[in-house]
Amino acid sequence: MSREPAPAFDGKAFVKNLSTAPGVYRMIAADGSVLYVGKAGALRNRVSSYFNATPKSARIMAMLAQTARMEVTVTRTEAEALILENQLIKSLKPRYNVLLRDDKSYPYVLLTQEPWPRIGMHRGPRSTPGRYFGPYASVGAVRDTLNLMHKLFKLRSCEDSVFRNRSRPCLQHQIGRCSAPCVGLVPARDYAENVRRAALFLEGRSDALSEELVAAMEAASARLDFEEAARLRDLVASIRSLQARQYVDGRAADLDVLAIAMQGAAACVLLLAFRDGRNLGTRAFFPRTNGSESPEEVLSAFVSQYYGEQAPPREIVLDRDIPDRELIEHALSAAGERKVQIKCNVRGERAGYLDLARRNAELALATERSSHAAQRARAEALRDLLGLAELPARIECFDISHTLGEATVASCVVFDAEGPVRGQYRRFNIAGVAPGDDYAAMHQAIQRRFRRAVDENGVLPDVLLIDGGAGQVAQARAVLDELGVRGVALVGVAKGPARRPGDEELLLPDGRCVRPGAESPALQLVQQVRDEAHRFAITGHRGRRQKARNSSRLEDIPGIGPRRRANLLRHFGGLGGLKAAGVEEIARVDGINDALAERIYATLHGLDAPATNGALGGPRSEG
Structure with a gap:
């Protein structure tokens, strides 16, 4: 029996019941997906503008044609509506909103919160306790900043595992970039003071820091501590020199x-x-842009979304005016608890920076478009090679990585029309298969990925690449047939006889084996995806193998519990020192007898461990 079509959404009737309060509205399709999220100073006025007789763009008309219902959320102020709009855009990713895309997380400088704080670069979730300074425009900028921090304030950069196990200063101390708190060469009070001063510098308060250092220098001189006064004098000189080189428009910007x-x-x-x-x-x-052709609209969306996540500076200079500029300015000032100015008409040096940014934007866009054109040409060539009806919208590739069967890891990388989709990459730790059995490992990885897709009605790829020959492809085909997966073009990527890039053989879905050659755009796309899968698999394998060697190797030895493991690592300064030690040295550690020392040595060096007797954990005999 045919189903009655859903009635068209009556926007004019919906508007009649709306309030004139500020708030956020959502346009929702028949399948429940959110098409658009918008804010309004007066909900009734803004929403009614979609349903009047005024001519509208093709993008708006397409969105309204798909709208099955609308939802609204009333807020107290228009600034609150702006914040809520940004949160919903970020979480819902509506089809017709301008969306800020960025595959990489922003780099920050992290100053950890612990008795002896560490300074270093951080990317990813901000879960480590401490203060985060940034975001920075590039990793290079972070490294330059850290280089300054080490020179000026001599804070440690080493990881905690290294810091806790040092018995003598490292090279960083010898070249004057660390005060060696690991071995007690700096008093805790002095180190804490350096941490506080570093935070002042990173906050952009170098003028206040310079004044404070000058006062401390004079106090040191008055109490005849000339060595400390000279150190502070050099620190002030370094900061003043930095300020002199990097002033903008007559003041620190x-x-x-x-x-x-x-x-x-x-x-x-x-x-x-x-x-x-x-x-x-x-x-x-x-x-x-999702169809938007207005630079002002796109820039406004970028400013509100980007600074909704990142702390804004005191001044934002734009190359054009944007809608809701004053509202965004007010919302950013309220969120940051300091005045934020958004300017679009500037002169002098700032105008020069705007011109520089504009030229760089045009160059970056031209480079990106040429890259996209080449990517599309490769996708079209792959479509023709595989005989697909449409361009492949989603390509997945699986690869297996291990070392002589140890720590086997399978990788799955995802590419769409625009390139890699890193947020959807997956790794599978393979277990329960014979070491080195790549066929079984591939079978397990494919089964885990596609069984979940079938059970949860998840997304399927248009093209599935398998890094391997006929055996690996047969395993993948068996899984797809078992799960009833249809419509996925399965392609094997095997190294050619010469095993050189460009000589690859492709095992096509129809059973043919072809060698497109190095000049083939289709093979170039396959190589790009396959190489990314290979890189991702190797990275995961190395991490798993290193983790196993750093932790579980000792724990797997009978008689080694958490306390003895900690004693061993503390005594030798880490696993590397333990591996370099002989049996006699290991036996000197508290709680380790001769038999246990021999087993530890054998395990760490891949030797046959001596047979276990009754003396697993007793104290070493003094006889």
């Missing part, structure tokens, strides 16, 4: 410069960042 370039539906927003007068470099963003 805390600003971001943003310019946008658009060609059709493609957009690039170029960010040029300054903190405390230091140029932190540039970063290009390529937001999804």
Whole structure:
């Protein structure tokens, strides 16, 4: 029996019941997916504009044609509506909103919160306790900042596992970049003071820091501590020299410069960042415009979404005015608890920076578009080679990595029309198969990935690449047939007789084996995806193998519990020192007898361990 079509959404009737309060509205399709999220100073006025007789763009008309219902959320102020809109766009990723895309997490400088804080670069979730300074435009900018921090304040950069097991200062102390808190060469009070001063510098308060250091230098001189006074004098000189080189427009600047370039539906927003007068470099963003052709709309969406996650500077300079500029300015000031200015008409040096950002945005967009054109050409060639009806929208590739059967890991990487989708990469730790059995490992990985897709009605790839020959492909085909998966083009990627890049053999879905050659755009795309799967698999395998060698090797030895393991690692300064020790040295550790020392030595060096007797954990005999 045919189902009655759903009635069209009556927008005019919906508007009649709306409030004039500020809030957020959501347009929702018949399948429940969110098409668009918008904010409004007055909900009734804003929503009614979609359903009046005024001509609208093709994008808006397409969105309204798919709208089955609408939902609204009333807020107290328009600024609250802006914040809620950004949160919903980030979580729901609506089809018709401008979306900020960035595959890489932002780099920060992290100052940890512990008795002897560590300073270093951080990317990813901010779960480590401490203070995060940034984000920085590039990893290079973070490294330059850390280089300054080590020279000026001599804070440690080593990981805690190294810090806890040092018995003498490392090279960083010898070259004057660390005060060696690991071995007690700096008092805790002095180190804490250096940490506080480093935080002042990273906050952009170098003027206040310089004044404080000058006062401390004078106090040291007054109490005849001339060595300390000289050290502080040199520190002040270094900071003053840095300020003199990096002043902007007559004062130390805390600003971001943003310019946008658009060609059709493609957009690039170029960010040029300054903190405390230091140029932190540039970063290009390529937001999804989802049909929007207005640079002002795209730039406004970028500013509200980007600074909804990142702490804004005191000044944001734009290459054009944007809708809701004053509202965004007010919301950012309230969220950051300090005044934030958004400017679009500037002169002098700032105008020069705008011109620089604009030219870089145009160059980055041209490079990105040429890259996309080449990517599409390769996808079209792969479609023709495989005989597909449409361009492959999703390509997945599986690879297996291990060392002589140890710590086997399978990788699954995902590519779409625009390249790698790193957020959807997956690794599978393979267990329960014979060491070195790549066929069984491939069978397990494919089964785990596709069984979940079948059970949860998940997304399936258009093309499934298997790094391997006929045996691996047969395992993948068996799993797909077993699970009833259809419509996936299965392709094996085998090394050719010469085992050189460009000589690969492709095992096609129809059973043919072809060698497209190094000049084939289709093979170039396959190589790109296969190499990424190979890299991702090797990285996971190395991490798993290293983790096993650093932790479980000792724990797997009968008679070694947490306390003895800690004693061994503390005595030898880590696993490396333990592996370098002989049986007699190991037996000197508290709680380790001769028999246990021999088993430890044999296990760490891959030798046959002596037979276990009754003396697993008793104290070593003194006789």
